[in-house]
Amino acid sequence: MGAISNDWLAPLSAEFRKPYYKKLYETVKHEYETRVIYPDADDIFNAFAFTPLSRVKVVILGQDPYHGRGQAHGLCFSVKPGVETPPSLVNIYQELHDDLGCYIPDNGYLVKWARQGVLMLNTVLTVRAHQANSHRGIGWEQFTDAVIRTLNDQDRPIVYLLWGRPAQTKKAMLYNPKQLVLTAAHPSPLSASRGFFGCRHFSQTNEFLEKNGLAPIDWQIENIKKEQ
DSSP states (O other): OOOOOSTTHHHHHHHHTSHHHHHHHHHHHHHHHHSOEESOGGGTTHHHHHSOGGGOOEEEEEOSOOOSTTTOSSSTTOOOTTSOOOHHHHHHHHHHHHHHOOOOOSOOOOHHHHHTTEEEEESSOOEETTBTTTTTTSSHHHHHHHHHHHHHTOSSOOEEEEESHHHHTTGGGOOOTTSEEEEEOOSSTTTGGGTTTTOOHHHHHHHHHHHTTOOOOOOOOOOSSOOO
């Protein structure tokens, strides 16, 4: 199983010593040994590896990883290159197009966002193949709540994008007056038309960052395939 090794380690190290985390670790280890689990074990903590705590400017909160083969790689909403863009991400790209004029790319690989300071955090970090929410309630929520508390404690501007009811349950934990919380419907095809489309979260995020002297996020994901 992957490990956290950068500046996230100090604020989260107390969690690793708690009884719930020991139980979580044993459960997840057994699951990987006996079932098909996503993402790859080495990718579980990729959100933290790509976006050190000191560089976090934006937080996008997801639920649990994609459960199809080859999709999940540790960043919420993102898929590996060469994998079809999932429906929720198609809708995110549509809102980016309408909000900021970004073209819709040929891939769903969002590492570019993570490297700019967008923490792409699922509240549950593992899942059984083809069984959505199958690792809900085994302890990940307690761990990611500690992550959210750590972010709230940062004495600097951070924007949180909370899409859908499960993400919005975390709003009560976010009360730092230097930070901004934006909420909207989930980008899933089931709910995007009920308030995700037209939310303009991406332009609002950049306006807030610039107002606070921070560089805006370049939200444009580039095409991977070269034009013929």
